[in-house]
Amino acid sequence: MNENSTYQLLRSHLSVLRLGTAAEALPGVLEQAKAERLGHTAMLERLLGLEVEATEHRRRASLERFASLPAPWRLSDFDFDAQPSVDRSLVNELGTLGFLEDATNVLFIGPPGVGKTMLAIGLARASIDAGYRTYYTTAADLVARCHRAALEGRWATTMRFFAGPRLLIIDEVGYLPLQNEAAAALFQVITQRYLKSSTVLTTNLGIASWGKIFDDPMVAAAMLDRLLHRSVVFNIDGESYRMRSHRARSEVTRKAVHQPITK
Ligand code: ADP
Ligand code: MG
Numbered sequence: 001m002n003e004n005s006t007y008q009l010l011r012s013h014l015s016v017l018r019l020g021t022a023a024e025a026l027p028g029v030l031e032q033a034k035a036e037r038l039g040h041t042a043m044l045e046r047l048l049g050l051e052v053e054a055t056e057h058r059r060r061a062s063l064e065r066f067a068s069l070p071a072p073w074r075l076s077d078f079d080f081d082a083q084p085s086v087d088r089s090l091v092n093e094l095g096t097l098g099f100l101e102d103a104t105n106v107l108f109i110g111p112p113g114v115g116k117t118m119l120a121i122g123l124a125r126a127s128i129d130a131g132y133r134t135y136y137t138t139a140a141d142l143v144a145r146c147h148r149a150a151l152e153g154r155w156a157t158t159m160r161f162f163a164g165p166r167l168l169i170i171d172e173v174g175y176l177p178l179q180n181e182a183a184a185a186l187f188q189v190i191t192q193r194y195l196k197s198s199t200v201l202t203t204n205l206g207i208a209s210w211g212k213i214f215d216d217p218m219v220a221a222a223m224l225d226r227l228l229h230r231s232v233v234f235n236i237d238g239e240s241y242r243m244r245s246h247r248a249r250s251e252v253t254r255k256a257v258h259q260p261i262t263k
Contacts, residue, residue: 113240
């Protein structure tokens with residue numbers, strides 16, 4: 001067989017094996033091999049290395065799309081000095097993702113604007129970067145999706161979907177009261193993940209007020225029991241970061257306005 005038909009055969013092997021990147025890179029790598037006098041091993045390594053890199057890149061992009069994070073925040077963007085009630089070393093410890101190993105849950109509790117969503121997304125980002133399947137939803141979206149699923153006879157599939165991610169973020173629990181089916185949806189999602197995979201949950205309601213979200217206080221108690229059994233809880237107080245920067249801006253404006261005019 002001459003060299004040209006061997007080359008064609010090799011290209012066809014690569015495309016049958018769906019190694020598209022390697023197939024495309026083949027002519028270039030062969031050129032480099034000649035120019036740099038690469039041995040067979042080095043040449044194969046270079047060719048397949050490109051394929052591995054592309055596969056990894058696609059995997060990351062797909063994890064990223066799946067996660068549906070609403071903002072690009074990282075834990076390192078969080079200004080700890082502005083929110084002293086948040087334990088910096090505990091957040092950094094969580095950022096190493098050891099908590100995923102034993103399905104520990106994380107609860108961020110506090111009033112609006114104190115950075116609960118930001119911290120939850122920061123953990124999600126770290127988890128995606130480490131290659132874990134991660135998914136972000138608000139409690140309202142979760143409930144709406146489960147409601148549609150119930151109507152369309154897809155309840156079981158939807159429950160499997162929420163059981164799947166290694167890390168699930170449920171943002172904004174407590175803004176809307178949850179009745180019957182809605183409470184059941186959240187309860188089942190929490191229950192089926194219990195002791196299997198971690199859930200990060202943010203809420204504006206202190207644990208003592210959880211009864212208020214649910215019509216049935218027994219459901220609230222049972223859910224809290226599972227959430228808290230193995231958990232890290234942040235009670236964030238202090239003022240809203242948005243208000244803080246708003247106030248800082250007004251302060252600057254006020255000072256500017258009252259600046260004595262000097263000549
Ligand atoms: P919450 O979910 O508690 O209502 P968010 O996480 O949405 O609050 O934060 C509100 C806004 O303030 C966001 O734009 C967020 O980036 C910013 N923010 C809040 N806390 C901090 C912080 N400590 N450092 C930097 N930005 C912050
Ligand atoms: Mg929020």
